[in-house]
Structure formats: C-alpha cells, structure tokens
Amino acid sequence: MNQQLTTQRNFDSMRKSLNTLGSSVSAIILALSICAVLLLVTGKDPFAAYSKILETGLTGEKLLEMLKRATPLIFSAIAVAIGFKMNLFNIGVEGQYLFAALIAAEMATHVSLPRPLHILFILVVAMVSGAAWASIAAFLKIARGVNEVISTIMLNYIALSFIQWLFESFFRDDSDGGLNVKTTKIAPSGRMPDLVHDRLNGMFIVALIVAFLYWIVVFRSRFGFRLRASGLNPIAARTAGIPANRMVLIALMLSGAVAGLIAMPAVIGDVYGYGPSAIATQFGFAGISVALLGRNHPLGIIGAALLFGFLDSTSAVLQLSGIPSSIVKVIQAIIVLVVVIVNEASSRRYNRRTAERAAADLKSQEVPQ
Amino acid sequence: MQSGSAKSSQTLSAESAHVVELANISKSFPGVIANRDISLQVARATIHAIVGENGAGKSTLMKILYGLHQPDSGTIAINGVITQFKSPSEAIAAGIGMVHQHFMLADNLTVLENIILGYEPTKYGVLSLGDARKRVKELATSIGVDLNLDLPISELGVGQRQRVEILKVLFRGAEILVLDEPTAVLVPQEVDELFTNLRKLVANGTTILFISHKLDEVLSISDQITVIRQGSTVSTVSPKMVDRLKLAELMVGSDLPSHGKRTTLVGEKIQLSTNKLTVLGKDRKNPVENVSFKIFESEIVGIAGVDGNGQFELCEALLGLVDIEGTVEIGGKDASKLSIRERLDQGLAYIPFDRHREGLMLAASLWENSLLGHETSLSRGPMIDFDAAKKSCREIIDRFGVMTPNELVPAFVLSGGNQQKLVVGRNLATAPKVLIAAHPTRGIDVGAQAAVWEEIRRSRDAGMSVLLVSADLEEVLGLSDRILVMFDGEISAELDPKSATPQILGKYMTGTQ
Amino acid sequence: MTQSKNFRLFVSLLAALAIISTVRLWTSQDALTSSDTIGTALRLTVPILLAGMAGLWAERCGVLNIGIEGMMIFGTWFGAWGAWQFGPWAGLLFAILGGVFGGLVHAVATVRFNIDQVISGVVINLFAFFGVRYLSELVYVGKQGGGISQSPPQKWALPRFNLPILSGGQIAGWKSPDFLGWLELQRWFILGDLGGISRGLTHNLSWATVIAVLVVPASAWVLWRTRFGLRLRSSGESPVAAESLGVKVNHLRYYGLLISGGLAGLAGGTLSIVASSYYRQGQTAGRGFIGLATMIFGNWRPSGILIGAMLFGYAEGIKLVASDSITALFLFIAAISGVFLVVAVIRRKRVQIAVALSAFLLSAIAYRTVDTVPESLTQALPYLVTLIVLATANQRLRPPAMAGVPFRPGEPH
Structure with missing residues (x-):
C-alpha cells in the first residue's frame, strides 16, 4: 500500500514535470513553424535555414560558443527569476548589471590581492553594486508604494546615463590608446582563467554554481519557502508571520546581486575592464525571455540559456550563406511569445485535469478503505 | 416568456396589486440548499423588508430576482406577469434595479x-x-x-x-429597487438621510425591497417584513404588529442546541487578554472601541455578533496586523508591540475569516500549505526538512480527515470543506496555547463542521484557550464556555451559554438592548 | 469658477514668462527663448507626446503598455519604408499601421490569452527590435545608402510652412512680413521672449507636427465627450462595474490597444520621416519609455502629457541648440522655486516649504558652481523627474484604477 502510494506520488510529480516540458517543447516547435512561415513569406527557404543552423551549430567549436553565450544569460535569467518567484517584475536587471560591471571593473584596479581573493573581491563588489542599485527600486516600493515595473524601467535609463557620466568623468583610462576606451586594465591576479583557451571562460562554472545555489536557496531553504509564499499569496504569508516589506527588499537585492554577475564573463574573463563598447548590453531583457522560457526553474533556465546560446552562435555563419542572421533573434522572440501563451493555456488545462483526477482518485479510494 | 413583455403589459400591472410575486422558489447549490419553497408578495409603492441571519438565504433570493441565478423551481411574476430572467440585463429591462452591498x-x-x-x-x-x-x-x-x-x-x-x-x-x-444591506456601511445620520430619500422614492411610486438584519431600521422603514430562516420564509408580518423582541425570535428561531457538556475545568491562568483595545478607523468610526476581555487556560470564549461589527478588526489587532491603542497580552506577557511572527512564536494560532484570501496558497501543494507558518519547526538548519513537512501534512490529513489523494496535489483541487480542515489542522497540529478561530466552519458541510468542532473541543480540553468568532449561533452556543456579544465595535454583553437563550442573544446582537 | 481658473493660469504663465525673460536678460543667454530653441524643442516634443498619448489610450482602457517602444520601432521602420517607396504621407500611414500591428499583438496576448501585460510588452519590444533588423536585412541591405541598420534616404520630404504675416509665410507667392522674427530680434523684456516662443511654434512647421499636436485635443474629446470614450475609460477604471452595465470591456480593450499602437507607430513615423529622412536602428532611443514617463508625469491626462512632453522636449532641445545655456536654466529653476517658497511660507505648508527651499538652494548652488552640465545627466532628466514625481506625489496621482489587471468576463470577482 505504502509502496503503491509512493509510486503514485512520484508519478504525479513526474506528470507535472512532463506536462511542463511537453508544453515548452511543443511551444518551441510551434514557434519554429511560425518562423518557417515568416521565412517563406519573405522569400527564404526555411528548411535551408534550419538545416544550416543545425549543421553549423552542432560542431564542437560552435558548441563551446554556445556555452560561452549561455553564461551571461543564465545569470540574467536567474536574477529575473528570483523576482518572479516573489511576483516582482525586475525589469531593471539591465541597469543593475551595467552599473555593477563599471563599479567592479574600477574597484578591481584599486586593490592588489593574490589571485583567488582578487577574483572573489571583484565578484563580491559586482554583486554588492548590483544589489545596491536594485535596492533603490525596493526602497521606492516599500516606502513610497512605487510599482517596481515602472521604477526599474526608469532606473535602467538613469543607470545608463549615470554610468556614462561616471566613466567619462572619472574612470576612463586613455593610456591604452585606440578607439575602444576602457577602464584601467585589471591585473592578471583579478582575471578569471579560461576553461578552454579563448573559447570558454571559468565564469561558466560560476554560472552553474549560481544556478545550483538558486535552486537550494529558493526551492529548498526556509528563506526560499517564505519568498515563494509571499509571491503565491502575500496576504496569507503576512498572516503567517512573514514580513512582506523585508521580503521585497531581500528579493530585489538578491536579484540585483545575481544581476551584478552578468557582465563578469566579459569584465574579468575577456575584456579585463569596462568600456562602453566592450561590454554588451541587452542581457537584462534577454534574461527575461530565458527566465520565461525556463519557467523560473534552474534546469529550465540552463536549458533555455543553452538554446538561446546555440541560436546566437549560428548567426554569423547564417549571414555568410545568404540567410538574414537576425532570424535567430526573431526566432527567440517568437519562441518566448508562443511559450508564454502556450504555458498560460496549458497550465489552465493542467489545473483542470488535476482537479478532475483528484476527484476521481478520491472516489476510487473510498471503496477499498 | 420574454422579459420585455413585463414592461409592455402596462394594463395588466394596473390591475395587479403585487408588483413582485415570488412563488415557491427553491434553489440549491452543491451541498447546500439556499432557498426552500420561498413565497413572497410585494405591494406597489411600498418598502418591503427581508430579514434573516447571515446565510439565511436572503442574498440568493435577491440574486434570483435579479437574474444572476436561475431558480430550480418556482416562479417570478413582475406586475402580474410570470417572467424568467436569464441575466441581469433582462431584469433591468423589466424595471428591476439592484444596489449591491459592495x-x-x-x-x-x-x-x-x-x-x-x-x-x-x-x-x-x-x-x-x-x-x-x-x-x-x-x-x-x-x-x-x-x-x-x-x-x-x-x-x-x-x-x-x-x-x-x-x-x-x-x-x-427602475421601478423596483432591491437594496442589499444598504445600512451596513452607514453611520446613523447617513441612515436617516437614506431613509428620507427612500420614503420620497416610494411616494413617487417606486417599490423597494430592503434586505437587512438590523431590526430597528427594518421596523422604522418598512411597510411589510418577511422573515427568512435557513432558506425558508418564516412569516410575513407588518411592523405595527411586532416588536423587536418578537422579530428577533422569528429571525433566530428557538430550537437551539443544548450546550455541549465538558468534563474538564476551565483553568486559572489567563492566556489571552486585552485592555481597552481600540482599533483606529482611518476616516470613519473606530471599528473596535475599548474592548477588554480575558480568556483563561482551557476555555473557549465565543464572540457572537452580526458580521461587520468589528470582529474582523479585533482579530487583526490580536494578530498584530493593524495599529492599536490599548494592550494585548498573550500568555501573561505584553504582546502589543510584538510582530506577527513573535506573537505566533508566543503560541498564538489563527484560523482566518477567509481561507482563500488569508489562509491558503491555492496553487501550491497541500504540504506547502500546511508548512506555512511552521517553517521554523519543520526545518533542519536553514533548509526546509521536506520529509518532515510532508509527514506533518500527512498527519494533518489523517487526523482531520482531509479528503485528498495525497499531500502533493495543489490546494485548489480540494473542496471548500477539506480546504478548511487543512487550515484548521495546520493551526491545531502544533498545539498552540491560544487559538483565534474566525468562522472556523463557514461554508463547509455538516460532517466537516462536526469534525472541526470536535477537534477544537479536544484541544481545549488539553489546555488551549480559544477565541471563537462566529455569526452562527449554533456554533457559538454549542462550543463556547462563555459568550461575549459584539455590537458596533464594542462588547455589548457577556453571557453564560447555559442560560443564554436565542432571544437574549438576538437582542444583544442587533443592538436592541 | 472656470473664469478664475483661467485667470490664475494666465497670471502664472505671465509670471513664468517674466522670470525666464529676466533670467535671459541677466545671463544674456538669448537661446533660452529663441525661435530656434523652441522650434527644435517642438520637433523633439512630438514623438514623446505621441508616445505619451499611446500610453494614455492603453492604460485608460485598462492595459499597461510597456511595448510602446517596440510599437514605435515598427513605426520608424514601416514609416521609413512607406516614405521611401511611396512618399511621406503614405509613410506616415504605414508608420501607423506598423504600430497598430504591435498593438494588435499586445491585445491578442493580453486580452485574448490573458498573458501578463508587462511580459507581453517586454516581448513585443524584443520582437520589434529584432524583427525590423531582419526586415532591414531583407529589404535595405544592398540598396544605395541602406544597410542592416539603416534605410536608404527618402527622396521627398513632408511640406513645411511658416505662418503668414506673423512668421513670414507666403500668401499666394507673396512673402509676408516676419513680424514675430522682428519682435524676437528686439530682445525686449517679455515681448522678445513671446516673439521667440511664438515664432518657434509657427515657423518652419511640418504638417505632421500640426497633426501630432491635434491628437491631444482630439483624444481628450473622444475620451471625455463620447460614449465610446466613457465606456473605454470605464473599462480601465472598473471593468466589473462596466460589464455589469452592459459594457463590452474586452472589445474596448482591443480598440484602446489598437489606437495606442497606432499612436506609437505615428510617433515612430515622425522620427524616421519628419525629424530625419531615413530609418536608423535605435532611432527611438528609449522615447517610448520617456512617453510612459510623460504619461505618469502628466497624471494620465492629455493636457498633463502635453505639458510633460513640452518640458522634456525643451530640455532636450536647449541641450542640442545651445548646451551652454543650460546653466541659465538653474537660475530659472531657482527663481521659480523662490516664488513657490514665498507662496508656501504665506500658506504655511511645511512640506511645501521644505521642498521649495531645497529646490531653491540646490539650483542656486548649481548655478554658482556648475559650468557645464554633462550631457549624460541631462539625458536622465525625464526618468529622474518621473521617479521623483512617483516618490513624492504618489498619493495624488490618479492612474486608471484597474490598469494592469486582466479581466475575464463572467467570472466571479
């Protein structure tokens, strides 16, 4: 009996995971079909495009590039997902990570520490800076009731200007010469070693560690439970003694701290500094897509980041074979749009089925007992 | 028949004395019979009051008249023409207008x-x-x-x-106006103004259906009063023929359960007390005014009262959700400045008024729901002890008879009664010192009700103090060791359930005495 | 009552004019109110204004529109394409259609499928950004002057005109006098400023600008004077009440979003057709979000949005035309806060005194100490102002009560 129950339970939770995976996969297939139509309409051969993507993407070199491109996406998506788990929409990841990148790159040049400590110092500074910038939105929400969606949008643009001003006025170092001005180059002790020379930086491992920690903290720990409870039903959580304001502050700061790591693969793994044209932007928004596609689950996020990284890695080659390279970005956007729609519909259907099945289970249980 | 015809039959309406005529209306929802064979006639240009306790079936009846529900059986006649309303817009077209409580x-x-x-x-x-x-x-x-x-x-x-x-x-x-508890939200002066307006309306030829449980007001404004109890019409009387006492008796009934016998004694230690507790109303009257009471170990104190007389705010104040004046003591220690978490740690537990709003995370699994509020004890270090949490949930399921396939299903799949059992179980499982139980059996079936009552009694016998808030007299009388009546934010009486009669309770609850 | 209100408005406008005129003469920064500055400001105001109105239409019907930026991007691209192919007027039409397409996607996602409104908006922004890049790759790459991030230049421009007699416009081939231009050149107290401002608004004016400005009274009229407008607003304020009174809330949300998208598209069109003559990637430069900020600043009212857009447009305009005049603005702000300070002291409003005093001191110090304002910080102005407004006046803002909340008819609420 007990054995049977356990099997039943495992089966139930498996069914839920399968349902999630199934709806995501079918959404991706649907999105790819929509893109195929789009390609056809614009006079391109979708099969040629897709087979080119697969063909070039599945080489060893490109797979390494996939991992490299997935790294910042994992950080970004986890930053967004922490907010989502508490029903907070942190659109400000963009501003948080760029701010953190500049501060960390600059601070890195002001200390001299042995290698592991120097790297650790830079990562901590990045996380603290990201958290600090995010805390502005948290403060505005707690003290003044300002919706975090609006405030983080505004703070993104304020961050961009602020960063530009800081950089131009104080941090830029022209001694290197050349067009791409940067902050002073970070000493070798502060550089994260590559896993595969010039192809994949050690920050990829950090990203996996952060994903694991995210799972532990948010899904397994007491704090994480409180965080999720506040997102699921804030009033019930408050009635059960979970302080709402403090959770908002902590959640947004944690989100900002993880956001602070997004640019680190570039800052300490590639560029060794901050420069307006050397640090890629838009990861904050891409992270929202990846978090949505990965449904805020660490494995889902890693999978989605790898998918996006895979698509990105093929764009340069596509261009060479006459297929507009931006199609991969269009595919990504369509995937996300379709996935959220399909998820919404399928979770509603799943809920209804679960309710029906529970009712049926109860009926069948009553007899033997 | 089309609804529009009600309006077109002006000639008929002149002949018919009754603007609204409900005949043998019955309506049941799964598990509940809301209306049973209700008949009602309303004369033109009069104010007709419908009184009854919370849950007596007044609102359902009015929703049927307004086309929000369709009756299982029975007929509605407007101006003498039998009509069926499939939606509110058809009722509106027939000249019926409804002023909702919200x-x-x-x-x-x-x-x-x-x-x-x-x-x-x-x-x-x-x-x-x-x-x-x-x-x-x-x-x-x-x-x-x-x-x-x-x-x-x-x-x-x-x-x-x-x-x-x-x-x-x-x-x-609209020529027929339905007012659902119109005075519930008004202060006395506003009530007077409203009544002036209503009288003018009637003088202009409008017919008014007035739903209320405030007997004073009903007696002063209406031309006819229909009393509803447990889904059925008790009688229709003229306000000239009855007094408050008689009306209260009709409303509450006289067949109340005898007080449940107890074998243990009430303790001597004070577990929960308030002194001059006031909850400040922001721009209106203070919802709770100067409330002082003590609850001893192993005692159930029932707060009887019609909804909206400050019970909700009292519970929020005890839990620490609102700003107060005065003091709250838990287990003999001043808790007025403590946070919600600290009060819960002092041994307070709370069964909320509305399980969906304040109690459950509907999308989360049962074990996560039973974990809420008990994270500290069901953890190992900073991590949730999943096995212990699930085990604790299974214990609650077994002990309180929650009907569910297992503890992994989300809470929304449970029926209301089982959800309530889970909420009750979550709060009783850790053997709290003090339980605040707000409507612990509202909206659940009789079997679940008995189970919840039994559990509360058993915990009481084991030493727990209970503040029971309920509008259900059967519950208050059957469960309490002592009864406080709350009216208009204040404690209006302290009664012994053994000697309290429904008449006396009814009088205090409606502020008649 | 309205008369005294109009009188008050007139007096405060006159006072503001007097102050800026004093500041201009004191600092000899004629650019503060030159027709050149005002004309540039007006050009920069138009897209922000339209984006703000796009936000207004969406939120008034109950749907947040974070996707305005994306809808504007569609507007810039399709507008430029249409103008390149068929001429500027057709271009504006295509710009509107491009925006409407974005609005339709938003409506289908949020109203039909109940997707979170913020998520849908964010995804539309991404989709638009990369979608038009893809289209550019298809259409513009290889064309003369075109490329993946840029369209070929348009051959025709929208006609511009000067107001006759006042600003030197032509009447049947006769060049009438430029009275305002003459007045501006006299540099007289108040009159010179009046001349500069009026000439800036009436000189070298594009018809598209006129249309854009007319959107404000037209929207106000439709929203507040027609049945459609009342019902649309009720869908954003209380969809449950509206539905109970027979209003088809979700239909109205569709219409509201289509109009919102159309206005955002037009905003994009003015960037790629009026303000320049080609499409360029990143042309919108966050103006969709400035529009959103303007909508909040303007308290969800057309007149407020107009004022906000003019303010932000002016700040951007003066930066472009005469960046060294910006410091003079500090003096202007100091003077204005000084006036407010006096009023607050008379009225004995403590909070107002504190705010006015700190604004006065800050701007006075800034005027004395700052020589040049870094451009990067002036860029942040609209966002900073909006955050301050949100943080200080949150209680006095009146957003549509149910904007952002999905509505499913027939479900219990």
Missing part, C-alpha cells in the same frame, strides 16, 4: 459619468452631457438628494456613493 462604481469617473455609463444619452455617439445632467438633477431632486455631479467618486463618502448607486439604477428607469 458598490459597483468607478472611483476616478465623475458622479455623472458613473450614473449614465452603459445607458448614455448620445447624439451620433457624442454624449449629450447637458441632457444627461438635467435628467439626473431632476431625479436627484425628486428624491431629495443633493450631489455635485462633477466630483469623482473617490471624493465621496460612503453614504453619497450609495446615493449614486441608487440614482444609477433609477436613471435606467
């Missing part, structure tokens, strides 16, 4: 815009505001209402908002 107004739109919305006088799609303004002004004057039509609703008081609702209904040409 106003349906758009706060940022002006008074005039709210009144004309959906029924706008226009010329080529352009609002004829002058025309509308004139008509609304006329209507307002005819019932003695003075309103600035250009103010946004957000700047109006509750009484004025209600006036807007009434005008809105009249603007659509």
